[in-house]
Amino acid sequence: MKNLIRPAITLFILISLVTGLLYPLAVTGIAQIAFPEQAAGSLLKRGDEMIGSILIGQNFSEPTFFWSRPSATSPMPYNAANSGGSNLGPTNPALIKSVSERIQKLRASHPGKEDKIPTDLVTTSASGLDPHISPAAAYYQVERVAAARGIDVATVQSLVDRSIETPQWGIWGDSRVNVLRLNLALEELQK
Incomplete structure (x- = not known):
């Protein structure tokens, strides 16, 4: 069981960083460059x-x-x-x-x-x-x-x-x- 918990926690942290931080930052950055007026509201x-x-x-x-x-x-x-x-x-x-x-x-x-x-x-x-x-x-x-x-x-x-x-x-x-x-x-x- 211990062999499964560590990879699961590592994968959870990695997916959280990618989908909760890196992806939103990348999409926001692309929007600010490609569509600055629309991205600003x-x-x-x-x-x-x-x-x-x-x-x-x-x-x-x-x-x-x-x-x-x-x-x-x-x-x-x-x-x-x-x-x-x-x-x-x-x-x-x-x-x-x-x-x-x-x-x-x-x-x-x-x-x-x-x-x-x-x-x-x-x-x-x-x-x-x-x-x-x-x-x-x-x-x-x-x-x-x-x-x-x-x-x-x-x-x-x-x-x-x-x-x-x-x-x-x-x-x-x-x-x-x-x-x-x-x-x-x-x-x-x-x-």
Whole structure:
């Protein structure tokens, strides 16, 4: 039995060092060299001020900004420490109630707008942190944002047009708009 314990402990220590220390350090080093922006969290700065990450949604609620997709994280929206969806099924009364409330809020914020509300403006994503909305969701909000900022609708629509990100390599994913980048571009437009 003693002949088995020493090799087992040695192998355990060796595997722990390789998988718990050497491998993570190697992967982190390669990521820092090959993808430095992404490895650092894809953070956006304005001067010395950190304003967010393009990978995590933010809670915009003022009428002067484009609104992100709703977040299901708690205790606050877009809480990266608590990523996760609501896991409520389509017939769950709580989900139906929350979607209905979001629809009412959107209708109240966009009076007279009879267009179909894009689904991503009233439903949460699986992570609860989605930083993107569909182009349709961005276009739905153009008139409200333009009116709240006192900007021509065509100017804001053009900004949305330029903010649309196409599917990766033209095949993976859908066209999308990063809300943080769009709102930053909107602020730059008014400077």
